[in-house]
Amino acid sequence: MGVWNMKHSACAALLCAAFSASAWAADAAVAANCPGVSAWYAAHPNETDEALAKRDAARSFTDPQLRAELAARAARDQQARLAMVKAARKDWGPRREVAAIDEENVKWLFELVRSKGFPTAAQVGEQGVHDAWLLALHADRAPKFQQSLVPVLDQRRVDGELSGSDMARYVDRLLEAQGKPQRFGTQSSDNFAGSHLGLPNAESLREVEANRREFELMPLADYVCMMKEERKEAKGR
Template sequence: MNAHRCLGRLGGAAAAALLGLAFALPARAAGQESAAPYPCAGVTAWRMAHPDDTYQAMVRRDAARTLSDPELRAELDERFTRDQDARIAWMARRWDRQLGRAVTLSDRNNLRWLRELVAGKGFPTAAQVGEVGVNRAWLLMQHMDDDPQFQASLLPTLEQRFADHELSGDDLARFTDRILKAQGKPQRYGTQFSPEEMGGEHFGLPDEASVREVEAHRRDLGVMPLADYACMMRVARIGHP
């Protein structure tokens, strides 16, 4: 993936990873009760009301599993770490072409590997690699913008992972919208916009009617309201709501 395209389309995937995959709220160390609260009150309330949707809950569920393909999980962990190391370095110095090329090379390498994986074993399951492993495979797929047809071909599979409680609604929403955006179609869940767009009156959507339609889709999927999601993404990308 071209680094300049990556900058424009990094969006929810990178922010998700930087926030601990499942947008876990910052933990407070002992004695830090007076620390400033997370600036998006709606996000805090949503996470408190949905504790099973957190990254920590995924880790706990995985701890009770016996993974059938621990080698694949280890490979996903390594590729996820390299992906994030490259992106975090580049996001800190976006003018650095060498760091941008490192992101591009990482994506191309992962694309070749994912194609072979899916052709040979299929997209990972929680039984094979745990929910965290499925999430990491999803994150790598989010960055496969050089092959939108490959991404789109996996949407039914990811919908099934969601139905099987192996992939979060947040992840499915972002993946779905990424595919729709690549196809020049309206987004269904309103996840793929810049921080500036998300700070606008309609969160990057054309009008209020579009906002209501997206909100209905988000409710059906069981993910947080659009205003809270937009607040969270702005904090992730620019440091404030």
């Protein structure tokens, strides 16, 4: 188990999935300031948005209506979170909007899982599975429901329908909410000072890196660099 135990993480509270990692890898600032990110994606071409879209294009979805509904809900989730990040600190309107969207989405997703199960790539494509994951990720008002989805989400990962990065974010988010150490260091804070990247010591950094390798994630230093650039971009640099 990793030992990254930071509170009030920016990613957990705001933009945990506002932009895909592979999209950031192509961003000019990331390419210039975080060369390891671009190098990692060059070595893992199946992890890019383009590769996912190509795989989905070869599928015949058994539930295209559900795929469209998931896409619409995920887009609304992300638009609201981006507006919240850009809003003035004392402007509570965007925060209330995010809370209302999350509440609506968790009720809808709970009923979907209860009646039909968690979506599969055969039904909605990998993008649809990712969109359903996003709604589950932000279902913080229903922690027991979130926890109940861990086995099925990990099975989607094992089956190649959900990325290791998505699964790592999900696990870390739940652990952080429980006041427990993260395993993968995905719920980042603004404190990245020192050679241990905010972790208490070299041993904890090695544990996190080992967990990341198990899920085929980029090295933590590259991930941290990318998150810093994301935060700058979201705040208008």
